[in-house]
Amino acid sequence: MGYAVVQNDKESGLWLRFTNGDAEAFAEIYENYVGILYNYGYHIAPDAPLVQDAIQELFMNLWQTRKNLSATTSIKYYLFRSLRRQIHRLRETAERYDALPDTDKSPFLPYTLSAETLRIESETAEEQIRNLQKALLRLPARQIEAIRLRFFEGFELHEVASIMQMNEQSVRNLIQRSIRKLRQVFDFLPLLLTFCNFL
C-alpha cells in the first residue's frame, strides 16, 4: 500500500466538491479509498461481510451528511476514523447476538516460530523482514493496529491517537511495548543489513 500519502490541496478540493454535492467527487473518493479501508477494516475485524456493511454505512452516512461536514485536508484520516467507529458499532450489535471474539485478541492464527527456524530463514534481508512481519502480526491487536496506522498507512502519531480514540501518550506506549516484544525476535536475527545492504 502506498505510503507517500501526505496532506495536500488536491484532497481538500476533492472534499469541497463532494460536500457541495458533486457525485463524481463522491465516486472518486470511493475509488481512491475503498481498497485501503477494506484492508484496514479487515485487520481490526476479520469478518468480510461485517467490514462490507461498515464501509457501506460509512459511505451512505458520508453522502447523507455531506452538507454538515467541515473542511478537511486529509480525507483518508477522516474515513479511517469513521470506519473504525462504524466497525465497533456494528460489532457491538453483533456481539449481543453471537458473541464475536474479543477485540483485544489478535485475529491471526498465531504460528509459532522457534529460534531455530528463525535462524535458518534469516538468510537474506528480505527473509528477515518477513520474519519480523510474522512477529508483528502476532502482536496484541491494539499494538499492531497502532503500528499499522503509523508506519503502513503513514498517519502522524496524533492522528493515530484520534483514530484509535485514545491519547497520544497511550499510542506511544503501545508502540514502545510492541518493539519490546519484537526484541525477542531481534535477538535471533543477525543484523545482516547493517553494513552490506544499508542504503
Added chain:
Amino acid sequence: MDYSTFDAADFLLDPDFVLWVKEGKNDAFWQTFRTENPAREEALQQARMTILAARTLPVVPLSPKRRMAIWENVQQEISTAPGPYRRSTWQWAAAAVVLLAGWMGWQLTKTENPAVVTYEKLVTIAETEQSGLVEQVNTTGKVLPVRLPDGSSVLLQQHSRVSYSESSFEGSKREVYLSGEAFFEVAKNPGKPFFVYANELVTRVLGTSFTVRAYPDDKQVDVFVKTGKVSVFTRTTLRNDQGPDNQGGEGTVLTPNQQVTLQREGLRLSRTLIRQPEILVPGDQAVSAFEFDDELVSLIFGKLQKAYGVEIVYDEELLAPCKITASLTNEPLYEKIRLICQGLGAAYEVIDARIVIHSSGCN
C-alpha cells in the same frame, strides 16, 4: 534533538527518523550520526527494520466483485434518499405519486424517434434476414452464462437479453444482439469476425474479451475491453463506409483497459480508460511488483505502461533526473499514478485513453 541516548523505541517514535527511513530525508545527517555513534547502531537498525517490515505488511485485497457490490449498495441507498436527511414515509409516498404522474405524462408524449435504435428493432430486422433466431433472457437474480455455437461465452447480467441466429454462426460472420449488459469471451476465429449489436453501437472483434452495456433507457452505451483488440462503430458509420463488412473502416479501436462511450443522442463516441484498469498478466510477479527504491521516474512509468497496457505521456526531458522511492504494488493504477504525482508535485489527467502527467520537474 540529542539522539545519542536513543533506544529502538525512541527512534521509532521520532518523526524525523521515520522520514529518513521512508524517504531518505536528511540522509547526510543520519549517516554522520551513525559513524559517530556506533553504540546506537543496533537500536537504530531495529527501529529501521521494524518500519520497513510494517510498511510492507501483507494486504487483504478487496475483490472487484465486492468493490462493485459495496458501491452499488451505497448508490441504491442514496438514490432513494437523495437529500442530506432521510424523508418520512408519507413524503416518500408523495414523491412516488409525483414521479409516477411524470412518468405517465412522459409515456404519453413520447413519440418514436427514428434515429433511436433499439434491441427490438434490431431483432426484427435480423429475423427477416436470418432464420432460427434464438433468444436468452436472464430473469434469474444471478449472472447467466450463455454458450454460443462457436464456443464463445456470454455472461449475461440480470434483466438483460441476447439473441443470435444459429445460421449466422455458420456464415461469414458471427452476429449477436444485446439488450442490457454482458461480458463476452469470444473464441478466436480471424476468418469470422464477431459482431455485437447493442442499440446504436456495433462492436467488432476477432477473438477477445470485453463487456458491452446497453440498457434500453440509458442515454449511453459503453464497451469495456479486458483483453485483445476491439473495433467500435455506430450503426450510421457502419452503413456509410461499409466498414466491417469489407474490413475497410476501423472505427474506434480499443485495447485492454480502455472503454468507449456512445452518447446515444448525437451519436458521439468518446474513448477513455476504464475506471479501474487491471494488470494485463496479473500472476506475473516481474510485471506486477511495484516496489521502487530511489528509482528513475521514467523507468517507473515505463513499467506501468507495460503492466497495464496504457500510454503515459510526460515531458521526458523535464522528468529525466527525477527519482522516487515508493511501494505501490497493491494500489489500483490511478492510486499509483496519484501517489507518484504527489511525490513529484505533479498533476495528471486522462485524455483520450492516455494518462497525461503535468509537471514542472522535480523539487
